[in-house]
Structures are given as C-alpha cells and as structure tokens.
Amino acid sequence: MAGWLHRFTDSDIWWSFKSSPMTVAATVVTFLIIAISFLSPILAPHTPFDPATLSLSDGLKPPVLISSDGDWTFPLGTDDQGRDILSSIMYGTRLSLVVGFASVVVAMFIGITLGLVSGYFGGTIDAVIMRIADVQLTFPAILVALLIDGIVRTVISVKRHDEIALFVIVGAIGLSFWVQYARTVRGSVMVEKNKEYVQAARVIGLPPVLIMVRHVLPNVTGPVLVIATINLGLAIITEATLSFLGVGLPSTEPSLGTLIRLGNEVLQSGDWWITVFPGVTLAALVLAVNLLGDWLRDALNPKLR
Amino acid sequence: MHFNLRHSLAMTALACATLSVAPAVEAKTFKWANSGDVSSMDPYARQETFLLTFNSNIYDPLIRRDKDLKLEPALATKWGQSDPTTWFFDIRPNVKFHDGTPLTADDIVFSLNRANGPGSNMGSNFVSVKEIKKVGDNRVEVTTKYPDPLLADKWAAIGMMSKAWAEKNNAVNSADMTKNEENFATRNAMGTGPFMLKERKAGERTVLVPNPNWWDKPVHNLTEVIFTPVANPATRVAALKAGDIDMTYEVPPADTESLKKEANVKVLEGPETRVVFLGFDQERPELLESNVKGKNPFKDKKVREAIHRSVDVDAIKRTVMRGQSFPTNLMVAPGINGYTKDLDKRPALLKPEEAKKMLADAGYPNGFEVGMDCPNDRYVNDEKICQAVVAMLARIGVKVNLRAQTRNLYFAKILRKADLSPGETSFYMLGWSPAQTYDVHNVFEALIQTPNKTTKKGQFNAGGYSNPALDKLADAMEQETDKAKRDAMIKDATKLYVDDFAYIPLHQQAVVWAARKNIDLVQLADNSFPLRFVNVK
C-alpha cells in the first residue's frame, strides 16, 4: 500500500497535478461540494424535502448578512414556501450529483458496450449501431427527455409519475450522451484489434469478450474518463434546462437546476437570494469538474507528455 | 461667453425637443404582450377569455359590456323579450364593415348561425335557441325552446362577421379540424369593430390599426397596435422595464412589487371573477390514491372540515401570492349575481392539535395518505399553492402526494369523462368563473349539483359532491323569475354547500397588468382588455 502510494506520488501525473494550482483548487472545491452535499442529512440545518417542517410564516426571509430582517436559523434566507435556501442547496446539489453520476454511468455503460461490439465485429453490426448513433444524435438530450417523458407518462399511467421522474431524467440524459463514448471506443478498438498482441490472443482462442475487456478496454480508459468528467457537468446543466422546459424533477424535491429555474421566475422581484446562491453553487461545481476534466485530458494524453 | 454657451445649449436642446416631440404626436403606437398568442382570428374558434377579448377589437357584438361589465348597446340599439320565448334585436343603421360594405340584419343572422354551426366553439350559448330569423331590414328575432332570460348576457361575447366576405372566401363555417384544409377566417378578419387587422403572423406578431369609419366615437387615441406573444414571464417583465413593450397582461405576482418601484411603470390590479378552489373525491367508496382501504375519508364531513380549516389562505396570500389574491369562502366572486356577502366568512383556523383531534374523532388518529392533482400552468402560482397546502396538511398528519402537471394532461385526468364517470383524482384544484352569464346558477349547475347523465348537470363536479336539497334549490332557481324569491333560494343553497364543506374555496386571483406610465387603460374584472379604452400620452 505504502509502496503504491509512493509510486503514485513519484509519477508524472502527480507532478503535473501538483504543479497546477488551479487543478488543486478545482479538486478541493469538487470534493468539498460532493462531501457536504452527501452529508446534507447530517449537516443541513433543515429538511426542506419534508413538507411537515415547512411553514409559510418563514417565507421570503432575506439572508442574515444582508438584512436585519434575516433570521440565523435561515442563514441564506428562505423561498416563498418557507424553505431554507442553504438546506435546499445542500439537498439539491446531492440530487443534481446523483442525476449527473447516474446518467454518466448509464451513458458509459451503453456507449462502451456498443462501441466495443461495433468496433470489434465491424460489418453489418457496426453499420447498424452507427446508424442508431446517427438517429440518437438527431435527438439532443432535450428532445430525448421530452420523448421519454412522453412514453413514461403513458406507460406508467401517471400514477406515481413524480417518483419515477428521477429515473426518467437519468435515462434520458444517459441515452443522449452514449454516442460519444461509443465512437471513441469504436475508434480505439478498430486500431487495437489489428495489433499483433490481439491477433495472438485470438489465435490462442481467447473468447472475444475477454480480449475486449482485458486488452482493448484499458487502452480507452483515459479518453472515456475525460468524456465522463465533461459529461458530468453537462448532465447537471441539462437537468436544469429540462426543468426550465417543464420536464425536470418535481419542485417539491428540487434539484439545483430546479432551484435555479424557480429562482429564475423571481429574479427581478428583488428576492435575488433565491436564484443567486444556487446559481453560484452550480457554476462553482460545474466549473471545478470541468477544470478537473481539462487537466485530466492533458495529463492522460501521451502525446503531450 | 459662459452665459452665451449655456444659452445656446438650452436653445439647441429646446429645438431638439420640439423637433422630436412633433412626430410623436402623430404616431401613437401601442405595443403589448401576453404569455400566449391569440390562437385564431376567428371569433368563434375557442371560448376563452383571451381570444374573445382580443377579437372583440375587430368584431363588434350586438351588445357589449362597459367598464363596469354592464350591458350597453353596440350593433343592436335596442333589444328585449317580446314574449317569454322570443327575443328581438334592433340593428344599428349605417354601420359599415372594414371593407366598406354596410352591415345588415342578414349579417347578424349569418354570424349567429355561424357561431352555432360546425367548427364553432360557441355552441353552448345557443342551447336554448330554436330559430334565428330576420324580421324586416333592421330587426332580428330569436325564438327559444324555453324562457331564457340570460340570452343577451350570453351573446355579449359574440362578434358579428360580414356574410358576403365569409361567403366569398369560403369561410361560411369556422375552421373544421376534421377537414384537412385551412379556413380563411383563421388568419384574416372582417368585422365592424374599432380596429382593423393589418398583419397577422401567428406566434410572432399581430398588428391592428384603428377603423376610421367606426360607428362609435373612439375614446382611444391609438394609430397602431402591435401585439407580441412572449412566453417567458421574466422576459416579459424585462421588456416592459426596458420600454420594448408598453403593456403586459398577466404579470407574475412575484414581480408586482418590483414593478411598482419602477419609475416608468404602473401596475393595475383587481380581483378576477374566477374562484380557485380545491375539491375532494366524495363519490368513490374507496379513494384511488390513498392508504385508507375500504372507505373514503372524504365522504366524512368531519374530515373535510378538518382539512378546510387547516388551509391558511391568508398565509398563501402573503407569501405564495405576494398579496395578489382575495381569499374567499364562496364558490362565486363579488360582482357575480348571487354572491352572498354575509356568508363569505371563512371558519376560524384550527390549531394542528385541534385538527388532529377532529381527524381522530372521525377514525383517523394517525391521519392518512392521499394523492393530490394540481395544474402547473393554468392558474397563477397553481403548483406553489398546492405545495403550500401539502405542507399545511402535513402538520395535521395528512400526507399528501402532490402531482403537478401541464394543463392538458391535468384536465384530461381530473375532469369527468364523456359518460360522466368521475375524474381520476382524489384531491384536486380547479378554477371557475361563470363568464357567460355572470350568474351564480352556472356555478351550481356545473360544479355543485349532483352529476346526472340525463339532465347534464354537474358536468364539472369532478369529485361528485351530492346534496339532494341543494339540487332541488338549484333547479328551482333556474326557472324562478321573482328576484326576491330567487335570492332566497341562492342564499339557502349557498349555505348548504358552505356548511357541508363541499369544496375548499381558496381565493380569487388578482388580475395584475402592468403598463408604462404614459399609458391610460381600463382594467375589467373579467380580465378582458378592450383596446378601445387605451390612450397613449
């Protein structure tokens, strides 16, 4: 373990990480936000997702540091439902991160699988998968989500629609991002599969699945990781946009994006804190994740070393 | 030198001012916006306030409503009932359509038949009508199947169209959705109204210019009107602040206060005649979405009372509605005939413990769970109101699972079906205004009477509230012509549904419009906006 750590701190990657203060800062911010939001049930002063704890008489309180009308129980103020903004942000960030991570995992799974299959087998399978990718590209995330929302409403007979809204959003965003992974993986596979070691593995009779997972996959981890980082930010933003178009998560349990959408409606009313704090949090989170992704891409790119 | 410079500067400024003011006096362009577009230029295309009020600028009705919503002569100079089943309308002479052709009794008969014909959405105003015919050059007579004292009120929303124009352009009927061809009247218009249609680009802009030959003396001073739909409320408010529009209809409550602080903007607010309320499923033996099995808690008056008296409408007014609502305990608003002021008192709010005890007495010591349906784009802050109600009921142990959705999905789900089977909901929100008749009977008939397939009563009574005594009173008031007797019936019936906690009336939402300071306009309580009262200073 210690040796492993030592090898890591000696590596090029660690050196490149250390020598970029911006990346260090981005890492700290990312992990801080992730940690705080996932600990929100412990850390948050209120539970804004539980209607029984809300009282309209607490509604529209300004942040404490700005106005003497503020209330220390609600340090960043409250919205018109009497929800504590700070707690809403913490819970909302957690929800946004869950949406982001989950949809990236969905996209990665679909994309890598189809990319491997497409690249390794080629031929008709490849043509079909790539045409499906074309169709997929035809529908950007927003349209896919509107479509999936449409089906789900029919199939689930709208009974518990809010409860499955999360899965709908994750599925929709995941589905709209897989093409990038598939194309990247397919490209790598096509290059790798003609190399001698893969040919050799084939000759000694290793099954294709094993060849792909053991020999081809490790070669694409870098680019896939980079796409994943960038997609994480994108997924969180997409969820916010979907909320603006009316197919986001329910406003009783708002994500960071939903909070901003709700705040957007009262942006000009003078109650700026309802929008600004969630907006700043979202921007900080996505910015940090993207900076991390940028650094990772440069660091993992062998041509740039 | 110093003095001279200042002097000459002042002179130049003065010259500029005169120069720039001079043309401004000529052109009085009025630009305004709304969240959605007028869906058609055909005045019978849809029975909705916005379309009717917009198209009434182009199409005059027989009888119009004045600033106080009282009837006044328009294309009919005189009207009345010659016997209980016969109405007459005397047509104003020397009125010309926008193309210069004269208005005749034939046009009136044609328009009324068109409004009652295929493709038209105005049919419900003609249920009592047997025949519409021309009697002499300037008189139209209408015979009804039964005495209909409210006919003139209903027809105040129906504009009159040129017969010759419609025939020439193959628009004798309103657009028929089932035939796959466009109707000329959807994008063009030919009426006698104060304004003429100059340009129509659906979803983009609609331009009107004044009718120089209008029969009435204009009180407006406009030379051009440009209407633009702007869907995003934040953009609409920003456009008004920036001066890109002169007026916006439907201001979000949250922006009312900040607009009041703007130097160049004024806010107009008043109660709307629509009452927004919550309803219960009181019909099914077991609720569709609840953890209570084998019985329906909402059939129990005690439960309805506990919930009714736990909904704090004043708190909703203060935060969610930002002061832009008028809490009520009745299903009709002031200004509607039959509003009973002395019954419009909400019972005292219960403390959570009191409400919990009431629920315990009814057999629900641990409360219960129920699904709630709410629209999210129909009434002002509809979803937020429902959320607030969820929080209020959570405190008395009633766990409400809220589902908010867009209006089409929403109404398809909660309204009664074609065979009048109950809507698929347990607890829901609805708004209602008796906008055709301005009379309380419409509310009883549509919302409160027991749903009945043969009499067609109670079609919008989604939860199936039923009280035979009230049914009898409502039927009686329909035929009653003696005002004192009728008022007594209304009062008795009102008391019945109030005491039954049949519905939870919440409030009339405020009609909030905002305009630039240099605009004079009149705000009507039914949220209609006639351009003929607008002045640009």
Add this chain to the structure above:
Amino acid sequence: MLAFILRRILQSIAVLLAVGLVAFSLFRYVGDPINAMVGQDTTMEQREELRQKLGLNDPAPIQFAKFIANAARGNFGLSYRTSEPVGRMILERMPATLELSFCAALFALFVGVPMGVYTGLYPRHWTSRLLQAISLIGISLPTFLIGILLILIFAVSLHWLPSFGRGQTVQIGWWTTNFLTVKGLQALILPSITLGLFQLTLLMRLVRSEMLEVMRADYIKFARARGLTNRAINFGHALKNTLVPVITVTGLQLGALIAFAIVTETVFAWPGVGQLFIQSVQFSDIPVMAAYLLLIGLLFVLINLTVDLLYFAVDPRLRGGGLARAGGH
C-alpha cells in the same frame, strides 16, 4: 462509389422513418389534444365526437401510416392549436431559427477558434488560463439563466439592445430576414451569444487540444528547424491541420444548435421553430410536434450524409475502408 452513396441514402431514409415513428408514436400520448382544442365548458359528448372525427380513436399504426403518407406529400395537416396548415407554420418560422443558428455558429467560430488557437499556443500563459476559465461559463450556467442575465444587463440596465423578438425584418419571397436592417441585426446579438456560448466553449476546447497535439508533431519541429517564422508555423501548418476536425464538429453542431434553439427562442420570444415546438408540446399539438421532429431528423441526416460524402471525396483511404467495412469480416 455509386453503391456506397446509394447505400448511405437508403440508410438515411431508414433513419428518417425511424425518427418519424419515434416522434409520432410517442407524442401521440403526450396529452389529450381535445382539451387543447376546446374550451373548458365544452360538453363531454362534443369532446368525444371531435375525438372520433379526428381519428384519435383509430389504432396508432393506422394513424402513423396516414401521417407518413401525408408527410411525404408535404402535408402535415392542420395545427390543433391554431387550425393553420402545419407545413406553412414551420416554413414561416424556419428563417428565424436558421438565421439565429447561423449567427450563433459564426459567433462560436470567430470567437472560439482564435481563443482556442491562443490558448493552445501559450498553454501556460495566465491569459490563456483566464480565457479558459471564462469560456467554461458557457457550460457552467444553464442557457436560460445566461439569456435572462444578458437581457437584464444589456436591455434593461444599459438600454443598448432590444430585450426580445426579431426587431425589424425584411421579407424576400417567403423568407424573412434580420440581416437587412439595423434593428434586425441588433435583435440578433443577444440570442446569438446565448445560443452560441455553449458551442464556443466546445470549439475553443477542441481547437486548443488539437493545437497542443499538433505543436508537438514532428513536422512542426522540422518546420522550426528549417527556420520558418513562428507566424508561418502557427497559421500555415498548425492551424491548417486543426481545421478538419473543427469543420466536422461545426457542421454537426449546426444541427444541435437548431435543436438547442428551443431554449434560447423561449427566453427571447424569438419566433422560430423551437418556440413553436415547445408551444406545441404544451398544447399537445401533435401535427406540429411530429413535423418538427421529422424536420430536425431530416436536417441531421442531411448534414451527416454531406459530412460522410465529403470525407469520401477528401480521403481516398476511406474508400477502401468503406468498402471493406461493407464487406464484413
């Protein structure tokens, strides 16, 4: 060669049919269009009658077949909401969306590419890092918020630019354009920036990483050894080699721009097809939604096809590859 093109065209048609099926069969269920077509107090019987007449009670495959048959003839029926012909509604709004997307693409290209070149050439300079951080705003805040903030700053506070709409347009045939009037051009600025910001970030990052790689390539080192000026190397060799992926991405993103215009058009009340689409979703206006999706599908397929054929023309190696791929293993 001909066989390859023919096959791709056939594939494109299949793709389009799939898009049509998806669009139609799903949106058929978004809501009950009858509620959008009639007033609240229309009786239940009238509603049912209308539903029957419109064929909404027919089985879905029959409705789809009717739809495709009509669509192939350019007839998309009447909008449930406005009773206007859908084909014309879309045609009237197409110029607004195309002009907006075009300007957004130009903005992304002419700001994004130079920024990418600069940050790629001087990756360690602080201005590069600043530019990179600023460009990330384009993907760190949701478009609708950026749009409304731009309106608040440039329209409400500064009064420089109009807050919404197309301003003044000039009609040329059926096409309406913003490009011929000052007011029209002013109206284009804020929406184009809002829409283009995301693509700008994308392009800048792409160009930057391409430049970083290219600058380390051997031929650049040779060029340097030959004593060429920095200017000649940067623009003559390096940038030229990054342009191929840039053009590909821009082409593909043009389609994405048109789809993403939904949000921008909603914020700026821009009378384009995106706004039409979102209105149609709210009103369950199926004919419009289906036509829009088919149109977007058509655009993407055309762009993809063009890109493929371009590659084919440009890169002779692909010809062999393309055929081999088709032949299978």
